Each structure stands twice: as structure tokens, then as C-alpha cells.
Amino acid sequence: MISIDEATCTTCGICYEVCPDYVFAVTKTGGREIMSVRYPLQCCQCGHCLSLCPVQAITASFIFLNDFEALEPLDISPARLANLxxxxxxxxxxxxxxxxxxxxxxxxxxxxxxxxxxxxxxxxxxxxxxxxxxxxxxxxxxxxxxxxxxxxxxxxxxxxxxxxxxxxxxxxxxxxxxxxxxxxxxxxxxxxxxxxxxxxxxxxxxxxxxxxxxxxxxxxxxxxxxxxxxxxxxxxxxxxxxxxxxxxxxxxxxxxxxxxxxxxxxxxxxxxxxxxxxHPRYTYHHKIPRRDRPVRWI
Ligand SMILES: Cc1cc2nc3c(=O)[nH]c(=O)nc-3n(C[C@H](O)[C@H](O)[C@H](O)COP(=O)(O)O)c2cc1C
The missing domain is CATH 3.40.109.10 (NADH Oxidase)
Incomplete structure (x- = not known):
């Protein structure tokens, strides 16, 4: 199960935006707009909402924020990755x-x-x-x-x-x-x-x-x-x-x-x-040419 702590939620809408399965919806209670877990059965348990909620208002029974490890900054340039x-x-x-x-x-x-x-x-x-x-x-x-x-x-x-x-x-x-x-x-x-x-x-x-x-x-x-x-x-x-x-x-x-x-x-x-x-026996020193394949731009 997944739930939102209404008292903490600021209704920023990030969870709604990033959810792949449209689990969240905005509902009106007492004249106030709040985020709610409207369709919990649609959840694929990806954890994106927990990861991005700026006030940690979301909890889930299947995945825990404490288990999320901080990411290292990316220090690989596009050129280096392309070379790899x-x-x-x-x-x-x-x-x-x-x-x-x-x-x-x-x-x-x-x-x-x-x-x-x-x-x-x-x-x-x-x-x-x-x-x-x-x-x-x-x-x-x-x-x-x-x-x-x-x-x-x-x-x-x-x-x-x-x-x-x-x-x-x-x-x-x-x-x-x-x-x-x-x-x-x-x-x-x-x-x-x-x-x-x-x-x-x-x-x-x-x-x-x-x-x-x-x-x-x-x-x-x-x-x-x-x-x-x-x-x-x-x-x-x-x-x-x-x-x-x-x-x-x-x-x-x-x-x-x-x-x-x-x-x-x-x-x-x-x-x-x-x-x-x-472990490879030999090392390749050349980028082997590839066929130019059709690319259609629309
Ligand atoms: C789905 C797939 C199956 C492949 N199966 C074999 C295989 O059974 N034996 C083999 O020697 N190479 C196999 N290859 C490697 C291809 O022959 C190789 O990717 C292609 O010749 C291009 O060379 P490269 O991977 O060095 O760029 C396979 C590659 C893919 C993507």
C-alpha cells in the first residue's frame, strides 16, 4: 500500500507528474486541494514518488525511503560515454x-x-x-x-x-x-x-x-x-x-x-x-565502421 500524509503534503503535484501509472489525483476536501492516492492498485512500485517528494509525505509498505542510497554526482562526459x-x-x-x-x-x-x-x-x-x-x-x-x-x-x-x-x-x-x-x-x-x-x-x-x-x-x-x-x-x-x-x-x-x-x-x-x-585475450584498437542506416526525420 501507498499513502500520503495530508498534513505534510504541500500539493506540489510532483508525485502526480512523475507517476507512470497515474496513481495520484487531486481531490478537494474542506475547500482545500490535496493530493490523494486515488488508484493504488495501478501502482507498479517504482518508488519515483518517494524519491522526489520534497517533504517526504509519501510512505509505502513495499519500499522504504531509508533504503534509498544517495547518488554520486555524475562525472562522466558524453564524449567519454560515447567512447565506451x-x-x-x-x-x-x-x-x-x-x-x-x-x-x-x-x-x-x-x-x-x-x-x-x-x-x-x-x-x-x-x-x-x-x-x-x-x-x-x-x-x-x-x-x-x-x-x-x-x-x-x-x-x-x-x-x-x-x-x-x-x-x-x-x-x-x-x-x-x-x-x-x-x-x-x-x-x-x-x-x-x-x-x-x-x-x-x-x-x-x-x-x-x-x-x-x-x-x-x-x-x-x-x-x-x-x-x-x-x-x-x-x-x-x-x-x-x-x-x-x-x-x-x-x-x-x-x-x-x-x-x-x-x-x-x-x-x-x-x-x-x-x-x-x-578476460579478453586480445585488445581492439579500432572503431569498426558500421553501415549507414536509414534515419527518417518527421
Ligand atoms: C541478440 C544478439 C545475439 C548474438 N548472438 C551471438 C552468438 O550467438 N555468437 C556470437 O559469436 N556473437 C553473437 N552476437 C554478436 C554479434 O555477432 C555482434 O554484435 C556483431 O557481429 C557486431 O559486432 P560487435 O558486437 O563487436 O560490435 C550476438 C549479438 C546480439 C545483439
């Missing part, structure tokens, strides 16, 4: 050094401060550092993608290809065909360091894999997870760590009950994000 953003690269070669728990806690804390739709905060995290577990999961991912359709994409024409091109478009099918090639060639070729042929193909021998999962029926769970992951990626960069998304795991988990079971996900949850984390 363009310096991020997807890292695919890691040293064997494990990422310490303290660093991961720092990243997780930042991830939990990325916004979530309706302040839902319902996406959870699995941190995997067990090598055997990672090796087995990686095998499950390759098998799931192969069996879900990649195995049919070896030829550039034929019944299946033509059907898929009609259904999903040629560009998409050509991209998938590239992945057919990746798996086939990895199986055929020896690897540089003589590891297992498919080993490291998906998880790149990263020491840590972070998996996010969310409510299956929430259409914004992947968006929430993406924001948390990009937040972690940028912070990780400032800590000397490298990261890489694992879309392959997300795609495979959508297809494979075995993967969901292996990750011990309840039926109502799905994998919504996955990130490799480790």
Missing part, C-alpha cells in the same frame, strides 16, 4: 582466468538496475562456471539447432529450401545456410588447438556464461533482458572484462525442451538472454 559505447566489441577469445564472484556481483547489481517493463523485475539469472556443465550445454545447443532444421540446409535448392524461402524469405534462409556451413565445417576440420571438434564453437571457451530467463508469456521479457545484458557489457568493459551475446543458446532453447530441463527452468519460464563473460 563504441569501444565495446563482442569478445570471442578469452584467457582461462575465471571471473571472480565479486566482479560478477557488481555486474549483476548493475543488471538489476536496468529498467524493466512495468517495473516487473521478473527476469532471473543463472551464472554457470562449471566447465563440464558448459561443455554439455554447448553440445545440446549444437544438436538442437542442427535437428531443428539446419541439417536440411546443405543444398541451395530443393523442396525444403524452396519452402523455407517462400515462408521466411531468401535473406533469412541464406543466413541460416551459413550456420549449416559453420557446424558442418567445424565437424569436418581439426581445430587450431586440437580441442574437441565442436568444443568452444558456441561458448568460445569463455570461463563464465550468464543466462537470463523470464516469464514465457511476457512479450517484453527479451527486451528487459537485452537492456540488462547491454548494461552489464558496458560495465564489464570498464572492469577489463570482455563479453559476447549467445543468440545461439536463445534460439536453441526455444526449440529444445532438453535444454530447458538441463537448465532446470520451470515450464512458465524461457531463456531470454545469454552472455559470455571473461
Amino acid at each position: 559505447i563504441v569501444s565495446r566489441r563482442s569478445i570471442r577469445s578469452f584467457t582461462s582466468q575465471q571471473v571472480p564472484r565479486k566482479m560478477l556481483d557488481h555486474l549483476l547489481h548493475a543488471a538489476m538496475h536496468a529498467g524493466t517493463s512495468s517495473n516487473g523485475q521478473s527476469e532471473s539469472f543463472i551464472v554457470i562456471q562449471n566447465r563440464q556443465f558448459l561443455t554439455h550445454l554447448e553440445k545440446l545447443v549444437v544438436d538442437a539447432l542442427w535437428n531443428a532444421g539446419l541439417k536440411h540446409l546443405g543444398k541451395d535448392t530443393g523442396l525444403v529450401i524452396n519452402y523455407l524461402k517462400k515462408k521466411y524469405g531468401s535473406d533469412f534462409v541464406e543466413k541460416c545456410r551459413a550456420y549449416h556451413g559453420v557446424i558442418t565445417h567445424r565437424r569436418e576440420d581439426g581445430t587450431l588447438h586440437g580441442d574437441e571438434k565442436i568444443g568452444g564453437m558456441i561458448f568460445r571457451n569463455a570461463p563464465t556464461l550468464l543466462v537470463m530467463h523470464g516469464e514465457k508469456n511476457n512479450s517484453l521479457t527479451q527486451t528487459n533482458s537485452s537492456l540488462a545484458i547491454r548494461t552489464m557489457e558496458l560495465l564489464a568493459l570498464t572492469m577489463g572484462l570482455g563479453t559476447c551475446w549467445v543468440g545461439f543458446l536463445m534460439a536453441a532453447a526455444q526449440k529444445s525442451k532438453t535444454i530447458k530441463r538441463f537448465l532446470e527452468l520451470p515450464k512458465n519460464r524461457s531463456v531470454s538472454g545469454a552472455l559470455l563473460i571473461g
Whole structure:
């Protein structure tokens, strides 16, 4: 529950202005205008009203002003932040050094401060550092993608290809065909360091894999997870760590009950994000050019 102490409230209206869910309303009592909590059930418990009330007239049963920590002044310039953003690269070669728990806690804390739709905060995290577990999961991912359709994409024409091109478009099918090639060639070729042929193909021998999962029926769970992951990626960069998304795991988990079971996900949850984390073996010194994409100004 949320309430306003009428005696303290100055009816400045800030709570009304900043509330995402229009919980507050101005009411007239005894010829005086006061703010009231008119629609408490609409509250998403974001805490903005408590944070901004200049006279601390608002209290809530779910969040306490005493728990709010003072923010440090921002001392990062736009240019420095922009430099951080363009310096991020997807890292695919890691040293064997494990990422310490303290660093991961720092990243997780930042991830939990990325916004979530309706302040839902319902996406959870699995941190995997067990090598055997990672090796087995990686095998499950390759098998799931192969069996879900990649195995049919070896030829550039034929019944299946033509059907898929009609259904999903040629560009998409050509991209998938590239992945057919990746798996086939990895199986055929020896690897540089003589590891297992498919080993490291998906998880790149990263020491840590972070998996996010969310409510299956929430259409914004992947968006929430993406924001948390990009937040972690940028912070990780400032800590000397490298990261890489694992879309392959997300795609495979959508297809494979075995993967969901292996990750011990309840039926109502799905994998919504996955990130490799480790110490990068190499440093990038260039900003890689991007395609100029259309921007429409209205
Ligand atoms: C949603 C998403 C999924 C991705 N999945 C993978 C993946 O499974 N494996 C991989 O090596 N890179 C993956 N990437 C990284 C992209 O390939 C990479 O962002 C792109 O090549 C641009 O390079 P950059 O991140 O270094 O700027 C993924 C990126 C995103 C945003």
C-alpha cells in the first residue's frame, strides 16, 4: 500500500507528474486541494514518488525511503560515454582466468538496475562456471539447432529450401545456410588447438556464461533482458572484462525442451538472454565502421 500524509503534503503535484501509472489525483476536501492516492492498485512500485517528494509525505509498505542510497554526482562526459559505447566489441577469445564472484556481483547489481517493463523485475539469472556443465550445454545447443532444421540446409535448392524461402524469405534462409556451413565445417576440420571438434564453437571457451530467463508469456521479457545484458557489457568493459551475446543458446532453447530441463527452468519460464563473460585475450584498437542506416526525420 501507498499513502500520503495530508498534513505534510504541500500539493506540489510532483508525485502526480512523475507517476507512470497515474496513481495520484487531486481531490478537494474542506475547500482545500490535496493530493490523494486515488488508484493504488495501478501502482507498479517504482518508488519515483518517494524519491522526489520534497517533504517526504509519501510512505509505502513495499519500499522504504531509508533504503534509498544517495547518488554520486555524475562525472562522466558524453564524449567519454560515447567512447565506451563504441569501444565495446563482442569478445570471442578469452584467457582461462575465471571471473571472480565479486566482479560478477557488481555486474549483476548493475543488471538489476536496468529498467524493466512495468517495473516487473521478473527476469532471473543463472551464472554457470562449471566447465563440464558448459561443455554439455554447448553440445545440446549444437544438436538442437542442427535437428531443428539446419541439417536440411546443405543444398541451395530443393523442396525444403524452396519452402523455407517462400515462408521466411531468401535473406533469412541464406543466413541460416551459413550456420549449416559453420557446424558442418567445424565437424569436418581439426581445430587450431586440437580441442574437441565442436568444443568452444558456441561458448568460445569463455570461463563464465550468464543466462537470463523470464516469464514465457511476457512479450517484453527479451527486451528487459537485452537492456540488462547491454548494461552489464558496458560495465564489464570498464572492469577489463570482455563479453559476447549467445543468440545461439536463445534460439536453441526455444526449440529444445532438453535444454530447458538441463537448465532446470520451470515450464512458465524461457531463456531470454545469454552472455559470455571473461578476460579478453586480445585488445581492439579500432572503431569498426558500421553501415549507414536509414534515419527518417518527421
Ligand atoms: C541478440 C544478439 C545475439 C548474438 N548472438 C551471438 C552468438 O550467438 N555468437 C556470437 O559469436 N556473437 C553473437 N552476437 C554478436 C554479434 O555477432 C555482434 O554484435 C556483431 O557481429 C557486431 O559486432 P560487435 O558486437 O563487436 O560490435 C550476438 C549479438 C546480439 C545483439
